Amino acid sequence: MDNPVQTPISRPMSNDLIIVGGGLNGPALALAAAKAGFSVTIIDALPEDTRKDRDFDGRSYALALTSMRLLRQISVWEQIADHAQPMLEIKVTDGRAGEGPSPWMMHFDHAEIEEGPMGYLVEDRHLRRAFLDAMAAQPLITQVSGETVVSQTVRPNGVEVTLASGSTMSGKVLIGSDGRRSGTAERSGIGRTAWGYDQTAIVCAVAHEKPHSGIAHQFFMPNGPLAILPLTENRSSIVWSEETSRANMIAGLDDAGFLDALRPAFGSFLGEIALVGQRFTYPLGLSLADSFIADRVALVGDAAHGVHPIAGQGLNAGLRDVAALAQVLKEARARGEDIGGAQTLSRYQQWRRFDTATLAVATDTFNRLFSNDNPLLRAARDLGMGLVNKAPNLRRSFMREAAGLTGDLPDLMKR
Template sequence: MDNALTQGISKSMADFDSDILIVGGGLNGPTLALALAQAGLRSTVIDAHSVDRRADPAFDGRSYALALASQRMLAALGLWDGLEERAQPMLRIKVSDGRPGEGAAPWWMQFDHAEIEEGPMGFMVEDRYLRRALLAAMEECAEIAHLSETIVIGQQVDADGVIVTLADGTSRRGRLLVGCDGRASGTARRAGIGRTGWGYDQTALVCAVSHELPHEGTAHQFFMPGGPLAILPLPGNRSSIVWSERTAQAERFAALDDAAFLEALRPRFGDFLGEIALVGARFTYPLSLTLANAMVADRLALVGDAAHGVHPIAGQGLNLGFRDVGALAEVLADAARRGEDIAARDVLDRYARWRRFDTATLAVATDAVNRLFSNDNPLLRLGRDLGMGLVNALPGARRTFIREAAGLTGDVPRLLQGRPV
């Protein structure tokens, strides 16, 4: 660690338990702690759940579509070597419109990774492998303290730092507090940060299936009147399913036993991969758009779903959080190298300015696409199908979409370029 960075890290570690207190031990919180450790910044990750729950080796059906930029960040943090053999490259994306049981409309879009030079557009990784990799890396990192089964019940900011009160009556002090605690963020609420958004009257049914035929690395997004169905390739002859339906209908499907659930899924899934069977558990979650009214406050920053929750229509939720992680880590590391107070409001405002446009743009885009496609209006159907056919016929438009989906456009943080923070 260089001298300038050492001088910028803290007044005295005796004054603070850590430089950064991170509330939330899911995916964004540990990833941020590892990114900050590259810059010599010490973090305490406070997780309400147990290590055993986070490290459960059983497959539970949950998986993530990691954009190429997110994969590059995991590689820069030293995590990808342990994940690569369990990851499924996404080589193509096919987008189509239609109705259950009728198949796809004649106009559709297909995007192939061969149209860009960088490689696959992204990778599918199961939740269990990503969480275990993060836990193992945190345990090996001297700059990270990990408090599991620990709930924050209070927070207080003063001129030099922030104190969080834990449910067991103890407290921790740091220079900066980061909320990575989801859409219902207690960190944001205690700071007086409100939220703006609305529900979609849609619920996502999430599961995984095995199938007879190989998927060949192709991800499918099938738009139906009730909501989109995403079929995302996993290693082997398996795929992850994110099936959005109107909430009343989704609740009926969720209440079915496995056999009846498959019967409901089959006419929507189709037979292009042969017979299908459920693998792992099934989950449901309501879909909404929710944006924190501010990404920062005094000695506080929000990351991931604590700052923004968007429709899963583009599979960008985790990637959006990882872009927050990369941006915040870079801002804090650069500030520390300059000898600045890493939690000063002008420093945190740099992070907010960097991320606000990107998050707002994606929120508007996913909202508009969902509203355009989640209906059966014949005029809208004709217009969107013709539009997809037009985009599919234009190589430049396809390439732009692919690079956007891969996370290669805009002001990309160093970590998401595959470079150290």
């Protein structure tokens, strides 16, 4: 039986986990923890209807194969599988507007690895709805929507949070999945290293005349990358990063003007294009929490690390935090340990912090190297791409990385 979204009450509630943030990583953790038998209360500042976001708003994610496995394990994938577009090939090229792609390119074809497609493109609206429905069907999860957490107090055996409405709730461990400006991190005294790129991503979807054949394209343009990612039904998702002043100018154009600006970079390989849904802009930056844990607190997803979307890995990294933390908590309970204890949470931090710091550095370096029209750098990266393209082993390791198959995989991502 579905459990309805509950109105908070002023009596403190005792949960295993209190999760602040019901975006994407918070619900994934709630479901993974409930699957392991933990009781969870998840709180989000936005009303449920807003998060369900019924119309197509153009946003999509490239989910790695291992992220898909996690979603399958927590009974979310079955709801979105019919809307997911397998990513069969990736083509990476250097480009300049009006000139088309350079002849130097890297081409990755999933047929060269045995695990199947490197990932899937999933629209934000389907993913959010599937998370909310799966949580509603899980009796161990209580959802509190339209409520903001304003303070938290660490007690000897747990943490108590207070909502703007004055209600309080308690749990053995508090999870911050409240995004890049995580109040949970701030209230725990966790600082962060952060900087902006003076780049803004314009995100939208287009319908096109010709089929994309499941091929994702990444064009490295002088001011930032343009990703064209295949969606179902002859549509593609666009993530177009430009210098912020130019991005604002482009974002301010009407639909016809916007398409005129996009066409020279996009090219004509998919025939005529038309806008579907809305356009969004996201200022781009890097944000890495100085620690992923504090006394009885753990951070996951963008609250812990926010990276440049150049490699489409932000959510994938967050989902890996989720799978790792769920496993650490489950193993701690099996050993009779305190799930919010320092020893337990340190294991999570050891597992995830180095990997995500490496991802942050890699995406930062990649962006600086590729969002650049310096002729020497351009020649060097074209040569590099040509070399990678000629080396099957290197190509395969890039593909396994994109599929999320490398490193110490949490159990929920193994099959």
